[in-house]
Amino acid sequence: MNRAKRAGRWLVERAEDRGVWRHVAIYAASVLLLLLFWEVASVVIRSLKGGREYLPNPIVAIREMIRLGPLLFTNFWISAWRLVLAILIAFATGYPLGLLVGHERRLDELISPIIYIVYPIPQVAFILILFLIFGIGHPVKVAIVAIALFFQLLVSARGAAKQISLEHITSVLSAGASRWQVYRHVVLPATLPSILTSLRVSIGLGMAFLYIAETAGAIDPERGGLGSFIKNSAYNTGAQFAGILAMALLGFCLYIIIDIVERIVCRWTYAARRSS
Amino acid sequence: MIALRDVVVDYGRGARAVRAVDRVTLDVPRGQSVALIGPSGCGKSTLLFAVAGLIRPTAGEIRIADESVEGPRRDTALILQNAGLLPWKTVWQNANLSLFLGREYPKLTADAVLEELGLSDVKNRYPSELSEGMKRRVGIARALSTSPQVMLMDEPLASLDTLTKERIQDLFLKLWARHAFSFVLVTHDIEEAAFLGQRIVVLSARPASVKAVVDNPKMGGLDYRKAPAFRDVVLRLRTELERET
Ligand SMILES: Nc1ncnc2c1ncn2[C@@H]1O[C@H](COP(=O)(O)OP(=O)(O)OP(=O)(O)O)[C@@H](O)[C@H]1O
Ligand SMILES: [Mg+2]
Numbered sequence: 059m060n061r062a063k064r065a066g067r068w069l070v071e072r073a074e075d076r077g078v079w080r081h082v083a084i085y086a087a088s089v090l091l092l093l094l095f096w097e098v099a100s101v102v103i104r105s106l107k108g109g110r111e112y113l114p115n116p117i118v119a120i121r122e123m124i125r126l127g128p129l130l131f132t133n134f135w136i137s138a139w140r141l142v143l144a145i146l147i148a149f150a151t152g153y154p155l156g157l158l159v160g161h162e163r164r165l166d167e168l169i170s171p172i173i174y175i176v177y178p179i180p181q182v183a184f185i186l187i188l189f190l191i192f193g194i195g196h197p198v199k200v201a202i203v204a205i206a207l208f209f210q211l212l213v214s215a216r217g218a219a220k221q222i223s224l225e226h227i228t229s230v231l232s233a234g235a236s237r238w239q240v241y242r243h244v245v246l247p248a249t250l251p252s253i254l255t256s257l258r259v260s261i262g263l264g265m266a267f268l269y270i271a272e273t274a275g276a277i278d279p280e281r282g283g284l285g286s287f288i289k290n291s292a293y294n295t296g297a298q299f300a301g302i303l304a305m306a307l308l309g310f311c312l313y314i315i316i317d318i319v320e321r322i323v324c325r326w327t328y329a330a331r332r333s334s
Numbered sequence: 335m336i337a338l339r340d341v342v343v344d345y346g347r348g349a350r351a352v353r354a355v356d357r358v359t360l361d362v363p364r365g366q367s368v369a370l371i372g373p374s375g376c377g378k379s380t381l382l383f384a385v386a387g388l389i390r391p392t393a394g395e396i397r398i399a400d401e402s403v404e405g406p407r408r409d410t411a412l413i414l415q416n417a418g419l420l421p422w423k424t425v426w427q428n429a430n431l432s433l434f435l436g437r438e439y440p441k442l443t444a445d446a447v448l449e450e451l452g453l454s455d456v457k458n459r460y461p462s463e464l465s466e467g468m469k470r471r472v473g474i475a476r477a478l479s480t481s482p483q484v485m486l487m488d489e490p491l492a493s494l495d496t497l498t499k500e501r502i503q504d505l506f507l508k509l510w511a512r513h514a515f516s517f518v519l520v521t522h523d524i525e526e527a528a529f530l531g532q533r534i535v536v537l538s539a540r541p542a543s544v545k546a547v548v549d550n551p552k553m554g555g556l557d558y559r560k561a562p563a564f565r566d567v568v569l570r571l572r573t574e575l576e577r578e579t
Contacts, residue, residue, distance in 0.1 A: 229420070233431050233476075247422040326462065
């Protein structure tokens with residue numbers, strides 16, 4: 059196929075609005091493919107390691123998932139609400155602050171140096187002091203994740219606010235918009251698509267931090283969250299992978315939620331794709 | 335209606351100041367039109383933004399309806415080059431922007447204006463789903479929906495194909511006759527200036543100052559483009575502009 063034809067097909071496929079069922083089918087196929095890959099990997103590792111089981115096969119993990127159902131489920135919910143709460147806190151603080159810093163020049167000059175100094179420090183470095191402040195219960199776990207995501211969202215909201223086209227701002231100003239209305243009608247909607255993208259990135263990052271938070275310090279086997287569940291299953295690889303599967307499921311659910319939110323709050327970006 | 339007295343606009347201050355507009359004096363009587371034409375980068379947009387109340391002049395005075403311009407005015411509408419539509423608002427929402435901003439305007443409703451501009455069928459679409467010509471018309475609808483006394487336009491039809499451009503110019507002429515606003519049109523299109531400006535002001539290279547004023551009393555008819563007077567005006571403008579660049 060020549061280049062022009064390929065480009066043409068890409069444009070047509072991009073514009074097509076695929077049905078929900080097609081998406082479901084593609085996801086199902088992807089899951090099957092992943093399981094197959096996992097099975098192959100587990101067979102290969104077993105034969106290389108002389109029959110010892112390091113990577114359990116998917117059937118074993120799924121069987122463990124069912125056997126440990128109630129316990130896994132409790133821990134799933136604990137991790138889920140910790141993560142969601144941390145994301146919400148980070149979003150509710152980092153997003154507006156990032157917009158302010160990105161849009162108001164004076165604030166930018168004042169605050170950006172602080173951001174640039176603090177942002178690159180790995181937030182795990184603060185984990186000990188957080189344990190000292192918050193103790194070892196829920197709050198510390200939420201705090202660790204929220205702090206990490208706060209900077210992530212702050213920096214990307216600031217960047218997005220700086221990208222806003224001057225023309226849009228001029229246009230609402232000339233129509234008599236107040237300061238707040240510029241935020242409401244331009245800054246906020248203009249930055250939504252990119253902030254949702256960084257929210258997606260935040261899920262992966264948040265999971266990693268949550269895992270660290272849940273495995274560091276004292277571990278409560280009953281109500282410790284998926285991180286401690288996995289760590290507690292150190293001698294049962296099947297259960298360990300059941301925990302990992304549950305984490306994957308959690309991430310997947312959050313992705314889907316963000317997709318749905320995006321379709322609702324960023325409707326215009328889908329319209330653009332439809333007609334181009 | 336609009337009166338500019340020795341308007342000067344500088345960007346920046348002190349030694350690094352860049353003068354964009356240099357002592358421009360101009361009057362636009364009520365209901366009349368003026369086209370501003372000049373070399374690119376000369377300061378046309380700056381001058382227009384000052385009249386719109388978005389930039390404060392460094393010196394001189396700008397008055398609209400006998401009041402000094404202190405900021406964006408309710409009776410003044412600005413149309414930007416790419417119509418300045420907000421991509422996240424539908425055609426209807428864009429046309430009703432002033433309503434969303436909590437400003438109330440008595441006479442016209444955006445629905446009537448959209449109807450008048452032939453946009454009723456697309457009012458629930460987003461700007462990205464419109465052709466370029468439609469977008470510019472939405473920009474006009476938005477301005478018109480506030481029943482302005484003064485319309486300020488910054489190259490509103492730039493980069494459209496000739497036919498679409500001329501069709502919107504015709505439409506605009508009709509709207510002007512019907513709604514009787516005063517307008518200032520910034521353009522770099524000589525024929526557009528000659529078709530829509532009762533007076534055409536030729537600006538110098540930066541900083542913009544008035545180089546020549548060309549009267550264009552015969553304009554106003556839809557078939558003016560074919561008239562000899564139109565050709566004469568176009569020729570004069572071309573000569574003035576070529577002298578400037
Ligand atoms: N914010 C700014 N700060 C400093 N200089 C500026 C600023 N905006 C514009 N200028 C300068 O002022 C001059 C006039 O700009 P302006 O946009 O008014 O010109 P214009 O005639 O509208 O140009 P164009 O034909 O490209 O639309 C230009 O030389 C530009 O570089
Ligand atoms: Mg300009």
